[in-house]
Amino acid sequence: MAVGLPRGVLATRLDELVSWCRKNSLWPMPFATACCGIELMATGASRHDVARFGAEVFRFSPRQCDLMIVAGRVVMKMMPVLQRIWLQMPEPKWCISMGVCASTGGVFDTYSVVQGIDRFMPVDVYVPGCPPRPEQLIQSIIDLQEKIQREGTLRGREFDDPRRQEPPRALR
Amino acid sequence: MSLDETIDALKRAFPDVGASEFRGQRRVVVPREAIHRVLRALKEQYGFDMLVDLTCVDYLDYPDATDRFGLVYLLANTETNERITVRTFVNDPQPSVPSVVGLWEAANWLEREVWDMFGIRFDGHPDLRRILLPEGFEAHPLRKDYPLSGRGERHNLPVIRRGEA
Numbered sequence A: 001m002a003v004g005l006p007r008g009v010l011a012t013r014l015d016e017l018v019s020w021c022r023k024n025s026l027w028p029m030p031f032a033t034a035c036c037g038i039e040l041m042a043t044g045a046s047r048h049d050v051a052r053f054g055a056e057v058f059r060f061s062p063r064q065c066d067l068m069i070v071a072g073r074v075v076m077k078m079m080p081v082l083q084r085i086w087l088q089m090p091e092p093k094w095c096i097s098m099g100v101c102a103s104t105g106g107v108f109d110t111y112s113v114v115q116g117i118d119r120f121m122p123v124d125v126y127v128p129g130c131p132p133r134p135e136q137l138i139q140s141i142i143d144l145q146e147k148i149q150r151e152g153t154l155r156g157r158e159f160d161d162p163r164r165q166e167p168p169r170a171l172r
Numbered sequence B: 001m002s003l004d005e006t007i008d009a010l011k012r013a014f015p016d017v018g019a020s021e022f023r024g025q026r027r028v029v030v031p032r033e034a035i036h037r038v039l040r041a042l043k044e045q046y047g048f049d050m051l052v053d054l055t056c057v058d059y060l061d062y063p064d065a066t067d068r069f070g071l072v073y074l075l076a077n078t079e080t081n082e083r084i085t086v087r088t089f090v091n092d093p094q095p096s097v098p099s100v101v102g103l104w105e106a107a108n109w110l111e112r113e114v115w116d117m118f119g120i121r122f123d124g125h126p127d128l129r130r131i132l133l134p135e136g137f138e139a140h141p142l143r144k145d146y147p148l149s150g151r152g153e154r155h156n157l158p159v160i161r162r163g164e165a
Helices: A014-023 A036-044 A079-088 A099-104 A134-151 B003-013 B032-044 B107-118
Strands: A028-032 A067-071 A094-098 A125-127 B018-022 B025-029 B050-058 B069-077 B082-090 B096-098 B121-123
Touching: A014 A134, A028 A036, A028 A079, A036 A067, A036 A094, A036 A099, A036 A134, A067 A079, A067 A099, A094 A099, A094 A134, A099 A125, A125 A134, B003 B018, B003 B025, B003 B032, B003 B082, B032 B069, B032 B082, B032 B096, B050 B107, B082 B096, B107 B121
Parallel strands: A028 A067, A067 A094, A094 A125, B025 B082, B096 B121
Antiparallel strands: B018 B025, B050 B069, B069 B082
16 A cells, blocks of 8 residues: 555544444344244344354343344334333444334234334334244344444434434324 | 023022023023122022133124123133023113122133223222223223224324434
């Protein structure tokens, strides 16, 4: 290189480096309420091994997590619990809505089931399927990694942009 | 005392009671005014010491139905292994029946569930609160005039936006 860096020294933007660290050490919070949770467990197990993408450290305390994976249908009575856990997670944090139930309510078009968690809390990646295969969940984690690399900042407030504050009104 | 004798004795004691049989299952239909006395007699005199289930049916828009809500008590005699179904009917407005928590403790949560889902009051229940649906839910969703997708109750939940923490 023209600047003549010594051997073993890499020049990059600090922003890029921090995002690279973050995206390769996601700590998921498994919010598994239904059969999607079984596929989530399979994703963490040896055959599919999500450790290959740095997201194997499932933590059951929201204080230690930065990736919420909502796996399964969420009912009215559970939504305040989900929101409370989401608020307890430290920034920066991301959310994957796994399966059609979490994303849209799925076949449960009833008075009690929330018709998509994105009406009441933010979601980054939606995974279709009923339930999705582990490969689909891994793909969503890869997509999320791309998003983190693209949007990440050092301030930990990636989403301060007011255009991103409002949930889609037409859906509510 | 066999089940036939029990039902005969019950009909002598309560002339309003009607009896029927369907595929070997015996059931008695009791007017609402007599339901608590009949259930007390079944427990204390005829040995039906177990309340297996207590549930309700909404007969709104049902052909030939004269009453709206049918309450169903499934009783069992654990000594003789006999079972009997007791039914009664209640109507709008403010459907209510006397609570049987004093007879069978098992009725406590079952009556709360029927109150939650059908809005039938159980007079004398020690703690008649909702058991399945969240506090503050207005409707009784197993009534047939309640829409399947609800009346917008879940849309009253708070919305959390990006950046709130």
